Amino acid sequence: GTATESNARYKQLIANGTMGLSVAFDLPTQMGHDSDAPIAHGEVGKVGVAIDSVDDMRVLFGGIPLDKVSTSMTINAPAALLLLLYQLVAEEQGVPAEKLTGTIQNDVLKEYIARGTYIFPPKPSLRLIADIFKYCRAEIPKWNTISISGYHMAEAGASPAQEIAFTLADGIEYVRTAVAAGMDVDDFAPRLSFFFVARTTILEEVAKFRAARRIWARVMKEEFGAKNPKSLMLRFHTQTAGVQLTAQQPEVNLVRVAVQGLAAVLGGTQSLHTNSFDEAIALPTDKSARLALRTQQVLAYETDVTATVDPFAGSYVIEKMTDDLEAEIVALIDKTEQLGGAVRAIEHGFQKAEIERNAYRIAQETDAGERVVVGVNRFQLDEEEPYEPLRVDPAIEAQQAERLAELRAERDQQAVDTAL
Structure with missing residues (x-):
């Protein structure tokens, strides 16, 4: 607040x-x-x-x-x-x-696809991002300059293949922009990071992350000629899937979040955010936020899933799913490239239309009962237990406006106008 x-x-x-x-x-x-x-x-x-x-x-x-x-x-x-x-x-x-x-985060292309919090058109936004890459290399060298995000696309309804394909296509666009601005790929690529979702479908999510790593390493090596091994790494943060959590029987979300977190760890994530069980209702209470943290701690300290980097490697099911997802992802990236890259594809509405089509399909399957959502279309309760969510104090807005009024009254407005 x-x-x-x-x-x-x-x-x-x-x-x-x-x-x-x-x-x-x-x-x-x-x-x-x-x-x-x-x-x-x-x-x-x-x-x-x-x-x-x-x-x-x-x-x-x-x-x-x-x-x-x-x-x-x-x-x-x-x-x-x-x-x-x-x-x-x-x-x-x-x-x-x-x-x-x-x-x-600094990933503006996904804003045009899934979130909408953009200010400038795509090309000036890309220029700003390349400028940030340059600035941080010179001024803040330990800073991660971008977190290229598929999470928001997934929350908007993207399939696992769409999530990875459109995120990596955005990443390719950012790398091209920086190279075109005169930067050497190995000067900035090691600071690139990604942000994905983890759903309840454990096997598919593990295969998705494995396919994403393969594709990114190949693109960086073959298309951009990266020589630093760190430039080939797909460093990624994962957040559990808020869109899969339900306002009905919210405690069931504790199970969903644990399963989603497990999928992320088995898939090799380097960083994890576990959602609170009341995510579908409001901002988390202290108790629900603590339970989300404890879910991570149980995975980290009471299981052995972090003992090896790729625990499903060699499983014929996972290897086949990884190959199939890789082919599907590459096909979508190729379609994006045929339209002229991520920005031109955004201007054509390609990614948004593909995601909306998949979201509509999921909604139809859920409404028809073909896709089971526990507590929503099966295993409902006759009467939901009351739940008191966290509520943000509306006085916050008035307090912030007061602070702004004081700032404007005290500052040198002529100096501000000159600087602007």
């Missing part, structure tokens, strides 16, 4: 030994709007923290040693600005930029 609330929660996490922080920004911030803009009304602080100025960033990370934590920021169109505010706050703490570690 607010920078102050988030800061308090961060400090509690650090006290508990957490060294990696994840910050999501509210929709007005993602769209480049101030919190007191009319279009922002009703959305301030709802799906993340509101950041209107460097002062908000100071509050958000006040007293948190930015040379000791790695910060992941879910931000796309205004990623350059938010990263700069973070760097400025670090410098005020006496932390040089070369010591900062973290990630900005």
Whole structure:
């Protein structure tokens, strides 16, 4: 909701030994709007923290040693600005930029396909991304400059093959843009990372991740001539599938999240986000967020699934599924290339139409009962138990507007206008 609330929660996490922080920004911030803009009304602080100025960033990370934590920021169109505010706050703490570690999502192409929080047209957005690659190589060398995301496409209804194909096609577009801007592929490719979903279909998800690694390594080596082995790596974060969670019988989601998390780990993810069981209802309560964390900890410490990198290697079922998915993914990438690459395909509406067609098919199968969703179209209860979700205080918006009014009253407006 607010920078102050988030800061308090961060400090509690650090006290508990957490060294990696994840910050999501509210929709007005993602769209480049101030919190007191009319279009922002009703959305301030709802799906993340509101950041209107460097002062908000100071509050958000006040007293948190930015040379000791790695910060992941879910931000796309205004990623350059938010990263700069973070760097400025670090410098005020006496932390040089070369010591900062973290990630900005910075993947604007998937916004045109699945989310819609873009500000600029595709080509200027690509130029900004290439500029960020260059800037971070020179100024913030340990920063992960992009997290190329298939998660949001999957949440919009993409199949596993579509999720991987359209994400890797976006990645190819980013690499081409950076190379065209004069960068050597091995100068930036090791900092590229990806973000995928994990569904309840364990075997298919494992095969999906295995196929994705094969394809990316081949593309980087054969198309772009990458020589650094790190440039060939598909480094990826995984989030469990929010779209598969239900408002009906929400406790059943604990089982779904555990299965999805298991699929991600068996598939070789390097980083994992487990959703809360009340994801389909509201933002998580403290209890549901803690249970999501405990799910990860059980997988990490009470099972042996992390003891080997690719535990299903050699299984005839998994190897066959991997080969089949790889062929399907490559065919979709080839179609994207025939349209002129990811940006031209977006302009044709190709990826969006393909995803919507698959989403409609899933909806039809669910409505007909061919696809079982426990608690929704089978195994329902006659009466649902009441559940009290977390509710965001509407006073947050007024408080943020007050902070902005004070900032505007105190700053040198002529200096602001000159700088702009």
